Amino acid sequence: MVEKKENYTISEVAEMFDLSEWTIRLWCNRFDVLQSSPDGSGERLFTQENVDKVRRICCMTRKKRMTLARVKKHLEEVGKPGVVGRFDGGDCEGCLERRDGGLSE
DSSP: OOOOOSEEEHHHHHHHHTOOHHHHHHHHHHOTTOOOEEOTTSOEEEEHHHHHHHHHHHIIIIISOOOHHHHHHHHHHHTSTTOOOOTTOSSOTTTTOOTTOOSOO
């Protein structure tokens, strides 16, 4: 179980959502809204806001079965000025807590 804190390593985020670190790196490169900050040693650090974005992207790809191209288009549309919508596109909050006690709300 990963406790809530200010910043998380890529391995902690991967563990929370049962993803590979490779997948998270790919998403960081593909989605402008998901950017990590390197620490002094160059390791990627993720804020709670970034963790929430990973949760929502997981939901869109797993629960809603959206392709990465469709997720990217959705995120770009929601980010435009004047477009009303939520980042997660709906009912994604809380849908991905791990069965073994990963990050809980």
